[in-house]
Amino acid sequence: MADHGHPPVVGPLDGVTVLDMTTSYAGPTGSMYLAELGARVIKIERPGSGDDARHWGPPFVDGTSAWFASANRNKESVVLDVRKPGGLEVLHLLLAEADVFMENLNPDKLAGLRLDPETIRARHPRLIYCAVSGFGLDGPDSGLPGYDLVAQARSGLMSVTGAKGGPPQRVSTALSDIVAGMSAALAICAAVVRQRAHGTGDLIDISLLDGDLALMAPRIASFLAGEPEPGPSGGTDSVLAVxxxxxTADRxxxxxxxxxxxxxxxxxxxxxxxxxxxxxxxxxxxxxxxxxxxxxxxxxxxxxxxxxxxxxxxxxxxxxxxxVKTLSEVVDDPQVRARGNLLPVADAPGLFGVRAPFRLASVPVPPNQPVPALGAHSRAVLASLGCTDDQISELVAAGAVHVRDKEVHDD
Structure with missing residues (x-):
């Protein structure tokens, strides 16, 4: 990938390769933070449509979803169909070279594709396997699909949010997904420390519900300690007063x-x-x-x-x-500007992301590679695994791999 004006900076996760098969927002947010810390993130996408978030909009800028761009910088895109001949074998070649595997597939689908944690970890014991789901890998509802709105509702978060005396309300951002992504990145970083020291892998279980329950920890603790059950209060019922x-007279x-x-x-x-x-x-x-x-x-x-x-x-x-600032004020806030929180998307005028919520002295300028086009790196990544041009052509002909006519290569 191109340099885009800044000398390369080696982040603390340099040398770590993450194979990211997640879609939508939680998993991609987590892998983006790992990329910002220096990991190489290879994004595995389905043929045709790719990540669901590529189609979330409007707004789109030159065909790119603003939502997708906000969670997918600094990644490489490979289009792979593991159901087609040779596809699963390619995935295992990638897993053999990877340090981390992230997925957010339904547990039943995982088993059908032989991508469940038990199967993958038995074949790749050094691998860190991170499963991102709505409700976790066990429990009676582990197979249910997970969405931010449902997690906010089920965790009790919505029950305490909203105007006093009014109906429950959702916190109006992808809160559950972002917290789950941060949690995944945190746990993966910890697992990488042990992996580097001892060569052992791990299984990381991340769910949207667990993340929202963590956000509710002080409210749950207070309730279980005898505090009356809270309802929407407009934020007027903190443990602190005032x-x-x-x-005021104007706002x-x-x-x-x-x-x-x-x-x-x-x-x-x-x-x-x-x-x-x-x-x-x-x-x-x-x-x-x-x-x-x-x-x-x-x-x-x-x-x-x-x-x-x-x-x-x-x-x-x-x-x-x-x-209480509006977004038009937030993006012009002097502190936000001074901290460089707004990150222009490389090679995409008009698109912006938000810088990761951490700063490392060793990485004064965050990496900011372009959001990858669908399948932009399929051929280059397979070639790096040792696949010949003929082998890649066979995989393309079988529908297992999709490539773009013009792919992105490292400078």
Missing amino acids: YQTFV DIAVAIGNDLMWQRFCGVLGLAELVADAALTDNAGRRAQRGTITAVVADRLRERPAAEWLKVLDEADVPASA
Whole structure:
């Protein structure tokens, strides 16, 4: 693949090869983070349509889905049909050279294709096998299909999200998928450490439900400890008080009071000396007990002035607060810009991704190779395995491998 203006940087996963057969968003997000850490990611796609996310849209920019581009940079695409003669053999050639295998197929389909963990790990014991699914590899519902909306609903996440007194709402992003992808990347990195030290593989079981349950850990722990069962509250029922959004004279702001001294400073800049003087409100437990009363007083005061004025005085008082920003404001946020969070998709003007949520001093500039066209690297990857031109042609004729007329090669 081409350099695109920056000298190559060796990430900590340099030398690790990931064979990624996942589709949609969770698995591809995880493998993208591994690629950002230096791994070589070979994306195995089905003939014809490829990854489902290639067709998620609009928006499309020059035929490329913005959703697909956001989770598939720094990868190579190979189109392989393991059901056709020679296809499964090619996959095993790839697995023999790989360190990690990622898949998100239904368990029944895995068994039918002889790609289940037991079969693959018996043949490739050094391999790290990562299964990404909706509900995990065991349990009564392991065979059910998994989607973000269903995971948010089943985990209880939706039950506490939404306006106070209103119906449950989904967190409006691919939350379950992204958390599952991060979890997969974390577990794979840990398994690679042992693999490099001892040459042993592992089986990693990642599910959307497990990820969302992890997000709900403090709420579940509080409920099991005796807290009343929560419902949608508009974010006004945190363990902390005051810790929520408020309406100012012109827009909403979020205020996060994290300790007792912060509460005193907050009341001071709002001119609410009577709240500071109230001994019943000196600690968080007392403020929680009177949450409704104090938030009503605070809300009335904050409505008196515009957000910009309040945010200035709160910043000066070292009280965490922010305007509730729209995406048009987020993409122009000076901190977001300074951190380089928005990553233009290479060779695709108008498409952007978001930089991985980690920074390594050893990788000052993140790798940013183009999103691969479907099958763009099929021929080159097979050649690297030792397949001759005649063998590749036979696989193409059998429908096991699909190649593009013009493929991408390393410079």
